[in-house]
Amino acid sequence: MSDVASVPEVFSRPGAWSSGLSTNDFAACVSSGLKPLGFVQGCCVVSWNFYTSNFSALGGGFGGNRRPTGYFEQYNCPHGMVSAEHRSYGLNYEKTWIEETWTAALQLATDRLLAEARELGAHGVIGIVERAEHHGDTSSFEFSLSGTAVGVAGVPLPAVPFTTFLAGQKLNKLVESGFTPVAIALTIAEVGVYASCITEYQLRGGNQWAWGGVGNGEVDQVARAHTAARSLARERIRAQLDGDVLHAAALVVRSHENQEGPQIEVVVRGNRVRRFRAPEETEPPRPVVSLVDR
Amino acid sequence: MTIIDPTDMQQAIAALATPAPKGTRSVTSDLTIDESLLLHGMGFEPTDLVSGVSVMSIPWGTFNIPYGQGSPVELPYATQAVLDGFRVAEERIRHEAANSGGGGIVGVSVEVEIERLSVTVTMVGTSIRQIGATKASVGRPFMTDLSVRDFALLLRGGWAPLDLVAGASFVGSPLRGLRQTLAQTGQNIELTTLTQALQDARELAMERMQSAALGERAAGVVDVKIIDGPLGHSRHILVFICYGTAVHLTAESHQRIEPDLVLPVDDYSGFEAASIK
Numbered sequence: 001m002s003d004v005a006s007v008p009e010v011f012s013r014p015g016a017w018s019s020g021l022s023t024n025d026f027a028a029c030v031s032s033g034l035k036p037l038g039f040v041q042g043c044c045v046v047s048w049n050f051y052t053s054n055f056s057a058l059g060g061g062f063g064g065n066r067r068p069t070g071y072f073e074q075y076n077c078p079h080g081m082v083s084a085e086h087r088s089y090g091l092n093y094e095k096t097w098i099e100e101t102w103t104a105a106l107q108l109a110t111d112r113l114l115a116e117a118r119e120l121g122a123h124g125v126i127g128i129v130e131r132a133e134h135h136g137d138t139s140s141f142e143f144s145l146s147g148t149a150v151g152v153a154g155v156p157l158p159a160v161p162f163t164t165f166l167a168g169q170k171l172n173k174l175v176e177s178g179f180t181p182v183a184i185a186l187t188i189a190e191v192g193v194y195a196s197c198i199t200e201y202q203l204r205g206g207n208q209w210a211w212g213g214v215g216n217g218e219v220d221q222v223a224r225a226h227t228a229a230r231s232l233a234r235e236r237i238r239a240q241l242d243g244d245v246l247h248a249a250a251l252v253v254r255s256h257e258n259q260e261g262p263q264i265e266v267v268v269r270g271n272r273v274r275r276f277r278a279p280e281e282t283e284p285p286r287p288v289v290s291l292v293d294r
Numbered sequence: 295m296t297i298i299d300p301t302d303m304q305q306a307i308a309a310l311a312t313p314a315p316k317g318t319r320s321v322t323s324d325l326t327i328d329e330s331l332l333l334h335g336m337g338f339e340p341t342d343l344v345s346g347v348s349v350m351s352i353p354w355g356t357f358n359i360p361y362g363q364g365s366p367v368e369l370p371y372a373t374q375a376v377l378d379g380f381r382v383a384e385e386r387i388r389h390e391a392a393n394s395g396g397g398g399i400v401g402v403s404v405e406v407e408i409e410r411l412s413v414t415v416t417m418v419g420t421s422i423r424q425i426g427a428t429k430a431s432v433g434r435p436f437m438t439d440l441s442v443r444d445f446a447l448l449l450r451g452g453w454a455p456l457d458l459v460a461g462a463s464f465v466g467s468p469l470r471g472l473r474q475t476l477a478q479t480g481q482n483i484e485l486t487t488l489t490q491a492l493q494d495a496r497e498l499a500m501e502r503m504q505s506a507a508l509g510e511r512a513a514g515v516v517d518v519k520i521i522d523g524p525l526g527h528s529r530h531i532l533v534f535i536c537y538g539t540a541v542h543l544t545a546e547s548h549q550r551i552e553p554d555l556v557l558p559v560d561d562y563s564g565f566e567a568a569s570i571k
Contacts, residue, residue: 033300123307152303158310166327172298173327177334180306205354205411216371218382219349219412226347226416227386234343238322243314246322247330249343251418268343270322276309284335285446287553 019148021127025168029126032172034150037120041146042113044105048098048134048141070094071228075196075221090196090261092225094232098190102132105143106186110163113145117161122149124158127167128184130269145184164271165248178280179247179273185240186269189232193225195261203261222262229253233266246270323420324401329442333400336446338422342394345418346387350375352411357528359469366491368498369464369531372413376406376462376535377502379415384458387417388435396421397432402439402458404519406535410527417458438539440517448516452545456510460537461503467491467530488532495534496522503536512540 018039019026026036075090082088117125128147135142147163164181166174174181195203199221230251237246249270256263323340325333333340356371391399402419419439423432438445438455448455467487470478478485507515518538525531 028297031297033298033303152307153300155304155307156311158307162307162310170327173331175302175306176298177327177331180309182310202351203411205352205356216353216375217351218378219351222412223347223349223382226349226414230345230347234322234345238320241320241322243316243318243320245320246343248326249322249324251324251343251345253416270324274309274314276306276312279334285332285450287447287450287551288556289553291555291557 020129020146021148021167025127028168028172029150032175033152034126034171035153037122037149037151038116039146040113040116040120040122040125040149041144042109042111042116043142043144044108044112045135045140045142046101046105048101048139070096070099071191071232073221073224073228075199077197079197081197087195087197087200090199090221091192091194092221092228093192093194094228095190095192099188101141102143102188102190105141109143109145110184113147113163114161117149120149121151121157122161123152123155124162124164124181125149126164126171126181128163128165130165130184130186164273165269166271174247174271174273178275178277179245180276182244182272182274183240184269185237185246185272186267187233187236187240188268189229189236189266191225191229191232191264191266193222193261193263196221199261225262225264226253226255229264229266233268237268237270241272244272244274247273324418325420325442329401332446333422333442334425336449337425339425341396341421341423342390343418344387344390344394344396344399344421345416346383346385346390347417348379348382348386348415350379350382350413350415352409352413354411357410357466357525357531359466359530364468366465366467366487366494366532368494369466372464372531372533373462373498375413376408376415376464377460379406379413380458380460380462380537383415383417384437387419388437391421391435391437392432394421395423395427395429395432396435397423397427398436398438398455400438400445401441402437404439404458404537406521408525408533439519439537440539444517447551448541450549451551452543452547452549453513453541454544456512456540456542458537459503459506459510459512459515459540460535461499461501461506462533462535463495463498463502464525464531464533465491465495465498467532469530488530491530491532492522492534495532499534499536503538507540510540511542513542515540 017036019036020039071094073092077088113125125147128145131144133142162181163184165184199219202219247270249268252267254265321340322343324343325340352375353371356369387399399419399421402417405416407414436455437458439458515538518536521535522533525533
């Protein structure tokens with residue numbers, strides 16, 4: 001165990017440093033050799049459109065509608081009917097233009113956060129808080145990241161400062177268990193459903209006696225869209241890992257319905273960590289009863 | 295407070311210059327660091343974050359008021375939609391776990407969304423295996439919604455989880471007749487049809503969960519969770535959904551756990567930073 005005095009650089013910088021750490025996290029980090037250098041932020045506000053891609057990879061301009069290029073499934077009408085009230089086909093399609101916008105905005109916010117950290121000569125940024133939200137009812141969407149830049153005495157600066165959602169004791173436990181934080185990992189998958197006649201009928205409560213028995217059963221098109229959105233998000237985040245481990249992942253799903261059918265958004269976020277030493281033998285847990293009312 | 299030696303931190307940060315060995319399979323999990331350590335202490339390791347979703351349709355008219363019925367009646371289509379939803383979502387999450395070489399799934403979070411014309415069942419969890427196990431050596435993955443802590447305690451007691459089992463029932467309560475409604479107006483009395491509907495739904499659902507557990511050759515079901523009450527859009531329909539982990543004894547008998555008593559000397563502040571997991 002060390003104390004603050006063994007990390008003299010903490011208080012040797014001219015002027016005051018800032019930090020987003022709680023008192024507990026601050027104490028734990030300083031004692032473990034992490035020196036807070038400054039509160040750093042990165043943000044990006046983008047125009048967010050669900051149906052057009054007038055925002056092309058942050059290049060601006062007016063691109064108009066784009067054909068889906070990612071996951072795509074077509075469901076044809078089996079009834080052979082031609083009518084304005086009967087959909088002749090249905091689609092599950094990946095909204096790549098939304099994913100691209102989201103990813104590009106995250107990248108810009110991250111780059112800006114890292115640029116601030118580099119200016120401070122930081123090894124990494126800890127305790128990152130991420131915010132992704134619309135500006136009220138407008139189509140403006142803000143991506144913000146903030147955290148505390150930290151330095152470690154006696155270690156060369158890494159090529160890219162590490163980033164992590166962790167801080168304090170949990171970061172210490174991570175290191176103690178043989179992992180080093182590498183980066184925050186976030187990804188999105190957005191899948192839209194244009195319901196086919198069968199799906200529309202099922203979602204409207206079609207009964208089991210009509211249309212060849214499509215009543216009480218699985219709504220295949222929607223279930224496949226949900227499954228595809230989750231798979232895409234998880235494949236994508238695994239692609240970011242490059243052999244590392246994704247720790248404490250959260251899979252957040254938002255789904256809403258419009259006139260086409262259900263629209264599904266899956267966001268996966270977590271800490272990318274790398275094992276830097278072999279796991280030590282961990283003793284089997286010892287059960288205890290704590291004599292405290294909580 | 296966990297304090298590590300600054301040299302450990304230096305070693306960790308210096309390791310950023312060395313990428314993971316080529317060909318290493320990336321592992322994903324939703325476990326916290328405490329859970330990861332506990333799991334490792336029990337001889338297991340995570341393999342992948344896995345999920346399963348099912349969307350079942352409910353025929354139009356299912357939730358209409360059952361006019362002309364003197365006693366509560368079960369709504370078979372809605373009930374079957376939930377039971378099928380659980381079954382299919384379980385199949386899918388188990389399939390993903392098996393593909394990642396997992397021998398089981400822990401900490402499964404279950405969400406059941408009941409709409410007027412459909413039911414969505416979602417499951418997300420982390421597949422795990424015994425350290426060193428290969429894809430070929432693991433059998434059909436077990437499944438539990440227990441946390442890693444509860445899973446560890448269960449194993450310590452000589453038990454093992456088998457499967458997530460569920461039961462469900464939707465029961466419609468008939469409308470009161472005109473004479474009965476007038477007689478009860480302004481009185482604080484039991485609404486027997488609603489009580490009976492809830493009772494019926496509960497019994498039917500619990501029986502179904504228990505028979506699912508028997509089908510798994512389980513000795514019992516632990517940590518049963520309940521979703522019950524009137525449907526938001528049809529208040530005369532009482533729903534009762536229950537699910538839990540079917541367990542069986544792996545030791546000869548239950549292993550008595552004798553915990554040590556500890557008296558913490560720190561002031562517990564209950565602090566938990568929202569940004570940290």
